[in-house]
Amino acid sequence: AQKVTQAQTEISVVEKEDVTLDCVYETRDTTYYLFWYKQPPSGELVFLIRRNSFDEQNEISGRYSWNFQKSTSSFNFTITASQVVDSAVYFCALMVREGGADGLTFGKGTHLIIQP
Amino acid sequence: SQTIHQWPATLVQPVGSPLSLECTVEGTSNPNLYWYRQAAGRGLQLLFYSVGIGQISSEVPQNLSASRPQDRQFILSSKKLLLSDSGFYLCAWNAAGGADTQYFGPGTRLTVL
Numbered sequence: 001a002q003k004v005t006q007a008q009t010e011i012s013v014v015e016k017e018d019v020t021l022d023c024v025y026e027t028r029d030t031t032y033y034l035f036w037y038k039q040p041p042s043g044e045l046v047f048l049i050r051r052n053s054f055d056e057q058n059e060i061s062g063r064y065s066w067n068f069q070k071s072t073s074s075f076n077f078t079i080t081a082s083q084v085v086d087s088a089v090y091f092c093a094l095m096v097r098e099g100g101a102d103g104l105t106f107g108k109g110t111h112l113i114i115q116p
Numbered sequence: 117s118q119t120i121h122q123w124p125a126t127l128v129q130p131v132g133s134p135l136s137l138e139c140t141v142e143g144t145s146n147p148n149l150y151w152y153r154q155a156a157g158r159g160l161q162l163l164f165y166s167v168g169i170g171q172i173s174s175e176v177p178q179n180l181s182a183s184r185p186q187d188r189q190f191i192l193s194s195k196k197l198l199l200s201d202s203g204f205y206l207c208a209w210n211a212a213g214g215a216d217t218q219y220f221g222p223g224t225r226l227t228v229l
Contacts, residue, residue, distance in 0.1 A: 033215050035217065035218075037220075042222070043204055043222065043223045043225070044220060044221070044222045044223060045160075045206060045208075045220035046220075047217055047218075047219060047220075050217050091159065091160065095215055095218075096215075097215050102148065102210060102215050102216070102218070103150070103162045103165060103175065104150075104152075104160075104162065104208075104218055105162075106159045106160040106161075107159060108158060108159040109159055
């Protein structure tokens, strides 16, 4: 069985601060995929990034960066110079191939509040 | 490009009433389709998935059922709603054949009174 843990239920920072959202996952599969999604107040889940288990390169996209470490089973997400528009719930998710379809196992989410 | 639609956007239903939520995908063929539920203050839980017309797999035994009458249409139903069915229902799709990224619809917020 798979499990994703996002220990931070809520984080509140002042605009322009850097913030890191933690994600720890558990799986026995050697091939798996990790994702981050953003859920703004409107509710729709917005895809941010996907990483494959065999690719541990970190990634940077503008103010966003992701640190994937298989040794610690972590896939952390950092926002640099946070902005009010970054306020949302962020979900980390894990996918393994089972039975022909690709169900996602989600963490419980981290509610990020960026104060002006 | 692909788009995914869900309706209705919001729904308030009495306990014991039936339910039908619809999800359609445009711009792709033979997608995998998924129903997730997000209860208040909780993460997302996979309810059903489908790899083709008439093929439904259930992840969680419950008061709900799903059907896929057409290639790009996925329906979530209930004969009698319970209070515990309240939540935010999200439909998602991805391409068949690989562990492709799932893309989500705008969701339906269901309140059972």
